[in-house]
Amino acid sequence: MKNRPSIYYLFQKFIDGSINKPEYDQLIQYFGEELYDQQLEDLIRQKLSEEPSAIDEEAMAKTIASVDLIIRQQISVKINKKKRIRQLYPFLAAAAMLVFGICSFFYWNKLDLVDKQTVNPKINDILPGTNQATITLEDGTLYKLNDKISGITAQGDHIRYADGSSIIVKTPSSLLSLTTPRGGTYQITLPDGTKVWLNADSKLDFPVRFANNSRSVSLKGEAYFEVTADAARPFVVQSSGQKVTVLGTHFNINAYDDELAVKTTLLEGSVRIDSKSEKSFQSLILYPGQQSIVTSDAISMEKVDPDDYIDWKNGKFVFSDESIASIMRKVARWYDVDVVFEGIDQNEKFWGSVSRFENVIKVLENLELTGGINFEIKGRTIFVKKLKS
Secondary structure, three states: OOOOOOHHHHHHHHHHOOOOHHHHHHHHHHHOOHHHHHHHHHHHHHHHHOOHHHOOHHHHHHHHHHHHHHHHHHHHOOOOHHHHHHHHHHHHHHHHHHHHHHHHHHHHHHHHHHHHHHHOOOOOOOOOOEEOOEEEOOOOOEEEOOOOOOEEEEEOOEEEEOOOOEEEOOOOOOEEEEEEOOOEEEEEEOOOOOEEEEOOOEEEEEEOOOOOOOEEEEEEEEEEEEOOOOOOOOEEEEEOOEEEEEOOOEEEEEEOOOOOOEEEEEEEOOEEEEEEOOOOEEEEEEOOOEEEEEOOOOEEEEEOOHHHHOOOOOOEEEEEEEEHHHHHHHHHHHHOOEEEEEOOOOOOEEEEEEEOOOOHHHHHHHHHOOOOEEEEEEOOEEEEEEOOO
16 A cells, blocks of 8 residues: 655655645645644654754744644635534644644753653664775775765876875776775766766776777666766766666666666756667667666666655655665665565555664654654664554
8 A cells, every 4th residue: 555655754845845746735634634643743853853952943933934834824725614624623733732842842852852862872773874985996906995085086097086185196907996885975076077976885887088989887786977068979877787878967877786677867968778688679768857767678767756866865865655675775785784574565665754874773763753664773684574553
């Protein structure tokens, strides 16, 4: 059964201004259902307790103003008299509870938060991924990159950090590999000026110098590309089962070996996807807002919100009607953990949004808010379990 977006997910998007019209309508609907009164209050308390040091009058005013806007929007909705009577009272009760809860929270939050942190220490928490990567030469020589710097620049046979300091002054190799481990990410500017963001557990092979008539790289894992325009030299990305050809554009490729398909999502420009299987050769052209899906025997295209597929590059996890199996693969790569499912349908869909810079427990707590699931952390293994009724 398809779950509705969680209240937490929608309210967070409303607060930060990223909510769209269908999501806004769903949030309004939640505010009209008495069933969600307690959850509405709880999510506000959780939001305000995420970073105690940041709690101030400005944050309180912003949250209360947001709730007030929803109140006025709900009251202005044109509904028939009977429906209005049924919905308005529980809605106003929920809204009043929220505003009262926010204001009172600011009165006693410091003492309460100290108590909660003392009673419930997060001893099993796991830190998020960081800047981690290596550069490997053709002869196997490996350079571990500085985790205090987020990127490198390849200028011919000279490899530098983004701050200008040198890594390799003159490489004897014609082909280099940038590799991130589980729990790592890194950026690179290629010799032509193309920028690449490499996600966790990924590898980018690239030449020291591009050819005169083409620019070719290969990818395993996931990367976001901002390709420098060059009409005379197409930019080509080879990945599992496909070839992506562009002149200058922005796109994301997800080509992990443990995923069922290779997905290419386009943000700007256009790209051609070529896919060759044992049975056939297929190709299609992508335009902004479209995504190609390449499997072992087929290629297809669908319309998507591109922002949902570059969330990782922007420092977020965004789960939009996504299976728990897919979500936990992302969690496993970024936090370098193992995942064990116990008695839960791995195809069940969830919604959520949280910073990738939070410790893993915050990500899991947000998923639990959707209901029907809970997590247990033992060492570096996360157990995913069906919530007992």
